[in-house]
Amino acid sequence: MRIYGREGDTLEYYSKVFDLPVELIIDSNPHIENPCMIYGEKILIPGYTIEEFKSDYKNLYDRFRLPLDAIILVNNHTAAARNEVMVPRRVTERLINTEKPYDYEKMKADLTLLNTVYPFFNTACIGESVQGREIVEIAFGRGQKVIHYNGAFHANEWITTAVLMRWLNDFLLTVTNKWIWNGLDSMELYKLKQLSIVPMVNPDGVELVHKGEQAAEGKWDVVAMNEGICEFYRWKANIRGVDLNNQFPANWEIEKERNKPKAPSFRDYPGEKFLTEPEAIAMQQLAYTRDFEKVIALHTQGEEFYWGYNGKEPEASSFIASEFAKRSGYKSVRYIDSYAGYKDWFIDTFRRPGFTIEIGKGINPLPLSQFEKAYNDSLGILLASLYM
Structure with missing residues (x-):
């Protein structure tokens, strides 16, 4: 106004x-x-x-x-x-509806609407996808330390974008109305930390999942990469078949040599080299630029979260993980046999807390019938990350 x-x-x-x-x-x-x-x-x-x-x-x-x-x-x-x-x-109610198939254009329109009513948050383009779509960072808050959240590294996990956008709307709503949110004073959280949110790391892949082969614009043979299947509900990679969460230099060589696809594919292919894809490069550069205190990466599914990497995670991670488990009911897992992810690289590079949160349980894409539960379960984690 x-x-x-x-x-x-x-x-x-x-x-x-x-x-x-x-x-x-x-x-x-x-x-x-x-x-x-x-x-x-x-x-x-x-x-x-x-x-x-x-x-x-x-x-x-x-x-x-x-x-x-x-x-x-x-x-x-x-x-x-x-x-x-x-x-x-x-304004005393949510402005956006995230309980629907959530694509790139919907996210952009919702951000425009929210920013019109809540102009104290900023959006910036931190890079572009293979097809030239903006990778958007949302930033707000007054603290010295920056907490980072991201979603939709994997295309068919687009529901994580919807969760983060719902959370953003709720934060803006509660802080302007001076409400207590899950027992917490939103304004105190706003003053305590800065927030960085990249709700959709992989916009091209998300568009492919939602809109089919036409989203590739005839430039990539996505059907061949999808084993001849013309529906893309299994697709995790970016538009040219590289798994963005296997793109980071944290034992990338191990992932490269495993029994994974050796060529572009709908999932798991780590690329010919690490950090070849513009989406992964943008996320790496953002971490250096913003100097995050901790990273929360939303994925699906399993109702568990991972927080260790080769013993390089700081002591504080264990305490934070205990709080996350208590607030969400999710299983806390220190180590898994997986490398080259964003959380892995962040811990390896900065020796700071990083978490991969697997929201929901069942299949990917996670059905919208699970949205409300997935949101409520993850809400405790997203809020706890601000005061711990």
Whole structure:
């Protein structure tokens, strides 16, 4: 919601009028250098939308129990001849629906909608997929340390994107309404840490799973890579048949020599070399640039999580893993016979906590009937990662 700064007003005053943490208003308006000098400036107020009514100010004030000045502020620059009065309406429900087949265009549209209402989070393109789709990072929060979450490294695990987008919407909703969320103060979490979310690492692969062979644009023989099958529900790789979570230099050679596909395939092929794929390169560079404190990678399925790598994980990982298990009911697994993943590389390179979370249980793609349970089970992990 947009208003214009009046002479003598401050961002602190607007936080009281609209009952919002002033930090959220400041972060929504990075162009404001002095929060006490805002006359004539365009000010974005998060967590609100505007509705128009044919009525007068007093009736609307009585009807919605808003501070009268809140109504005056949103009408400050409207034409005098206007018959409608604009009224600020606080958003108290989720804006996006993630319980549906969730593809790249849906994610982009939902991010645009959320950012319109919650302008204190930022989005940035950290790289492009093989087919030129943006790999998007979402960032917000005020702490010194950065916690990273990612989803859809594997194409048919697109439900992890939907989980992260639901979680983002819920975080934005609770922090603007000053709600307690799962026993936690969202605003305190916002001030405690910075969040980095890449909800869809593999957009080309996700599009292939949802839309079929046409998503390859005739450039790659995805049917051949899929063993002649024209449905792509099994597809994990990127569009040219490289498994992005086998692309990192953490014992990559072991994965290369195992009894895996030796050529591009719908799953498990690690590439001719490590870090050949633009999606994997973008994720590696992001970790160096943002200097993550810890990494949470969402995958499916198994209702368990992995947190060790060749004894290089820090001591704190064990304590965090115990809390994750308690909060989610998932099985905590220290070591598995698997290498070259993003979590493995992160632990190996930075000696910091990294976790691969296998949400849901059964088959891939995880059916949408499991979405609510998978979300609720993983919610404790996603929140606990911020305060531990």
